[in-house]
Amino acid sequence: MQDELQDIGKKGEVIVSDDRFDAIIVGAGLAGSTAALTLAKAGMEVLVIERGNWAGAKNVSGGRLYGHALEKILPGFAEEAPIERKITKERISLLSETAGTTIEYADESFRKPETASYSVLRSKFDKWLAEKAEAEGAMFVTGIHADEMIVKDGKVCGVKCGEEEMEADVVILADGVNSPLAQSLGMKKELAQAETAVGVKEVIGLEEKVIRDRFGLTENEGCAWMMAGYPSDGGIGGMCLYTNKESLSLALVLTTSYIGQSELSVPQLFERAKAHPVVAPLIEGGKLLEYSAHLVTEGGYNMIPTLYKDGVLLAGDAANMVINIAYTVRGMDFAIESGRLAAETVIKAKEKGDFSASTLSAYKQMLDNSFVLRDMQFHAKAPKLMEHKEIFTKYPQMAQEIFSEMYTIDGNPRRHLLKFAKPALKKAGGIFKLARIGLDANKAI
Amino acid sequence: MKKMSVDDKLGLNKFYPDEHNPHIEIDPDFTDEKEIMRVVKACPAELYKYENGKVIFNHEGCLECGTCRVVSGGKVVRVWHYPVGSMGIEYRQG
Known part of the structure; x- marks a missing residue:
């Protein structure tokens, strides 16, 4: 079957797959690959469809992963995974046009695996996680875009990729923040401007020693830095900076409803922020390695869409699982945990032989009892604070x-x-x- | 760090361009300057231009973020898809 699947990408060929999968996952990001890993470990036949040429090729994030969620699944993962640095230093700044007021907090306990967070570059990290899932037996097809859902009698039973139809007992949509597929099913509304921010990011190359000296770090330590004020030019937003091994991740995040109120465009605001007297010395001498952009949902708990329907579950960014609470932004640990819980739900559904919404509702209950929706609900008023x-x-x-x-x-x-x-x-x-x-x-x- | 144009920034990215197959379609007859300018200002890749009262768009260099679709609310951007599988941006850092 592996050979057949690899043929799907060839132009003009139509392959009818007789094989049914236990589960199809759309998207090889953190949620998708975690779900695949969990399902494959339980012996299930799982297919991951990824539109990028490899897992990670389309994936971007601000840059910090809280490790606790993955630690449960792959204990000690940071020893082996391509993480950049362990964050030991937190900084937050209020920037006016010419000045900056900064608080720094450094803590030894940030080093413990159960509380540690890491700067990561997703193209590298997600590739590694997908390989972990593959090693457990999950099948990945890459370079294939899942175009449409197959729905029969109101129940999702697969996806269509070009002329090819692939069927499964259940589909997990982990296809990211835009999730056209979840929108097509009416599970998720179009992203509202007031609740959605655009993030523009540069990965800026610097010598390892320069990064250590500039941010006061030892070899594997890292710094996370949030900056509010001047960068967003009166709008809701801010800048974040994470130190990687030999680069910095620098991003400007700006609520989309504000765009147009400023004279400047988003790329101009980014350049303006980079020239701020607090920011400019941090990136001095740096060489741009990559320029990227990504939407960030900021509506928090109140923006959680319909999480399950007959034969389908949403996880990670597709389910708007992100919170911005000013001093930090979280999404990747939610993606991992929701991917795991979606998989656990599917494993139970398989035992019952029932993939109806009523069985899959266990997913919502598990999320409610997990840190994902508990923390999102706890911070439900954060979007209002930002107003x-x-x-x-x-x-x-x-x-x-x-x-x-x-x-x-x-x-x-x-x-x-x-x-x-x-x-x-x-x-x-x-x-x-x-x-x-x-x-x-x-x-x- | 030297100031760079968006074109120069995009030049450092890796793309598999799908020249003849735009994954985003705009409404060429849409003329509300204010709405068009919001999309022009929003696109991180500066792919939208406002010229002679009209919106001009080139899909090559798209970072596939979705911002134009969200900002235009169905007005300037008529159809928004991801590029077909394996085409478009390939992030090497992420």
Whole structure:
């Protein structure tokens, strides 16, 4: 069958596959390959269809993977997987036009596998994970786009790729944030502008030693850095930077509903942010290796689509499983866990011989009881917090005014903190506004 | 780091171009400048241009993100698909 499958890609040939799979997975990202790995381990016949020429060829993310979810499936995976660096240093900055206020937190406990996070480059990492699934017996066909769902009597029973129809008891859609297939089934609505951000990213090559010296890191340590304010030019968004082994991942994320309000285009805003006095020295001397873009869902828990229907499940980005809580962005650990739980659901359904929505509803229950929907629900109010524009506009300015006076020593008369902090706060919206945002933040993050 | 044009950035990426098979179709008769400019500004690859009151689009260099579709809300972008299997961008970093 492997030979037949490899022929599918040849132009003009139509191959009718008599074989039915236990499960078809669309998309060889983290959710898809984790599901494939879990199903194959349980002895199921699983086919993964990937439109890229290899698993990882179409995959992009900001750059940080929280390891706990994969640790459950492949303990000690970081010893072997192509991770970049273990994140030991967290930085968050508020940037005004000319200044930056930064908090750094470094912690020894970030090194433990169960709490560690890693910078990753997805083209490399996803390829590795797919190979793990393949080694367990999962079958991957790459360079093939799944065009349509096959639905009979309201039940999903396979996918169509060109002229070829492939059938299975169940289909797991892990085809990413746009998921045209989930949209075609009415499980997922078109992404709403106010809840969707565009991420543009550069992978910037730098010498290993330069990265260590510049960010104050030892050999395998890494830094994750979120920056809000100036980069998004008054819109909701920010920049993130992750140190890789011999490169930096630098990305600007901007809510799409804001586009057009700024004079500048998204690529122009990115270049402008790269020239900021806090950012420019970090990338100085760097050589661009790759330019990429990806949508990021920011609606959080309230944006979770229909997760199952007769014969089909959604996992990972296809299910909008991402949260942005200002000091960090998460999605990859959700993708891995949802991929695993989708597979566990399918294994149970196979035992029962029933792939109806009522059996597959166990998936939602498992997600509810897992960190995926628990954490997403916990942070459900984060999108509302981000609507306080002051965070991106006035507060970086306020921080500058306060710290600038504290740190400027030029012989002029000194003033007590409250003398200059109070007017700065007033200008930024006042104490009540700050309290409001503080209360909302308390409920959201 | 030196400032680079988007064209130069795209030049560093690896593409399998499907020249004669655009995976995105625009509405060439759509003329609302404000809406067109939002799509022009949104595309990370700068593939949309507004010239002589009309929108011009070239699918080669597409990063396959979906932003144009989301931003245009069905107005400028009429059909949005991924390229056929194996074509388009190939990320080597990701």
